[in-house]
Amino acid sequence: MRIHGVGASPVSRCLLVDDDTALLDAVAPYLGGFGFAVTAVETGAAMRQAVMAQEFDVVVLDVLLPDDNGLELCRWLRRTHTTPLVMLTAQGDPFSRVVGLEMGADDFVPKPFEPRELVARLNAVLRRVSREGGATAGTVPARSERFAGWSFDRLSRVLVSPSDEVVPLSNAEYRLMTVFADHAGQVLSRERLVELTTSPGADVNARSVDLMVFRLRRKLSSGPADRPLIRTVRGAGYLFDGGAGP
Template identity: 45%
Template sequence: MPQHILMIEDDHRLAQMVGEYLGQAGYRFAHAGDAASGLAAVYDQPPDLVVLDLMLPDGDGLDVCRRIRERTDVPVLMLTARGDPTDRVVGLEVGADDYVPKPFDPRELLARVRAVLRRRSAPSASTALRFGRLEIDRDAREVRVAGQAVVLTSHQYDLLLTMAEHAGKVLSRDQLMDLVRGTPLEPFDRSIDVHIARIRAVIEDDPKQPRRILTVRGAGYVFAKLQDA
């Protein structure tokens, strides 16, 4: 069955254009013109991916993203205003997996959609990774700390898994983005830092004094192989 994309966007002409483009690429497409109907659609029949506009007539896209994330781990691709990095950072902090700035080329949107869905459905090794109290279950795409499941977005899970699979190796921000998303960072893009902060918040005892994911000044990040953390 074709994968299902839901777009929550108040610009009906834009949504029609995107729907036709994604439909030609083989996806099922549905459109909601406001926050209320979009949330109802997500709750009723969760799609494979949500394309979410930041500005909606009856609510803030950031709030919609928060509410989606409270109920489901459906990937969210957020549409943001060009040149406004604050919107992008906040969007990532509330649970968006990726973002596309407006105005956008439909080909870029399609590439981002494919990348998010590919990460979501990619086959993985059957064994879990264990580092002390931290366990990354590749079959269930679940992260547990001391046996308790923690909440990460799909993108954050992929980022953590990538670092764990390269434990002990310093990875630059560009290397991480290329390994996880398959695209280079844009100039001054700090989205990796935002995701790392969110991951630390749920896996570290003290996110301000991390022991598992360490910053290597001027180089990037390294996942420590500690077994007692």
């Protein structure tokens, strides 16, 4: 385990997980120079230990590790933490990006990358999470809203069904639900949904949006089958009908 940036008045705690020691030696000090307190580890086991031992503001995780699968680590992290997660993937690896989004990753950076790009992505993710989650001191967003018997709790990041069942949301599902709730009754194209739910420059395509909508629609499936809350508008995109149902 390596610690970087603690002497430069860091503002964000970052856990960097990659088995490439050359990458760790280059990127960790670079992030430290931009205000990140970086804990660098090389294995999935070390990541689990670090996450259980302390809190981090953001995690950067390589998909391929010698002792664990990065996508499974993403799933594990999402079960108990809402820490923003940026995944490092091989260039041209759409499968990992799609699956990672489904499991709750916030952004992806393909290898090889410029350290400055990673800094920009991390800052964008942290800004977005601060806006969405109300973590910034002095800001308290509306806690919940109701539609068609459902309740969407923005602070807890959960849905509560008409039968009072708590339905947890991944980070990607939470962002998508927030966008739909904020644009109820409006048709949103796939391109617009990508723009509203991901960081600028993120390599996310329309297929990824379709998969995220599918997963969120499945969680909102307790209503009548012929009156879904998220409707497909052929040739245009998706519409969230917050007034559907009884």
